[in-house]
Structure formats: structure tokens, C-alpha cells
Amino acid sequence: MSKLxxxxxATALTLVPAMSMAMCAGKSHQAMSCADGMVWDSEQQSCxxxxxx
Numbered sequence: 001m002s003k004l005x006x007x008x009x010a011t012a013l014t015l016v017p018a019m020s021m022a023m024c025a026g027k028s029h030q031a032m033s034c035a036d037g038m039v040w041d042s043e044q045q046s047c048x049x050x051x052x053x
Contacts, residue, residue, distance in 0.1 A: 034047035
């Protein structure tokens with residue numbers, strides 16, 4: 001039984017970081033380029049007209 005617990009722990013310690021990397025891989029962290037006068041809106045996931053205040 002002891003070997004089974006060690007194997008399970010080793011498997012978990014190997015898979016957890018790999019799974020977290022895979023989850024991040026789907027999200028884009030690359031900067032988006034927008035046309036002049038436009039800015040990236042992360043909520044809308046698109047370029048929107050820049051509002052000057």
C-alpha cells in the first residue's frame with residue numbers, strides 16, 4: 001500500500017503543474033495592437049475608441 005501512495009503523490013505532483021500550465025496556455029497574454037485613436041478593452045476583448053479626459 002505504501003508504494004501505491006507514493007506513486008499517487010508523485011503522479012499528482014507531476015500533473016498539477018502541467019495542468020496549470022495548460023490552463024494558462026488558452027489565455028492570450030500577448031499585447032493587442034489597435035489602430036490610432038483606439039485602445040484595447042480587456043472586458044470587451046476588442047479595440048474601442050479612446051476617450052480623452
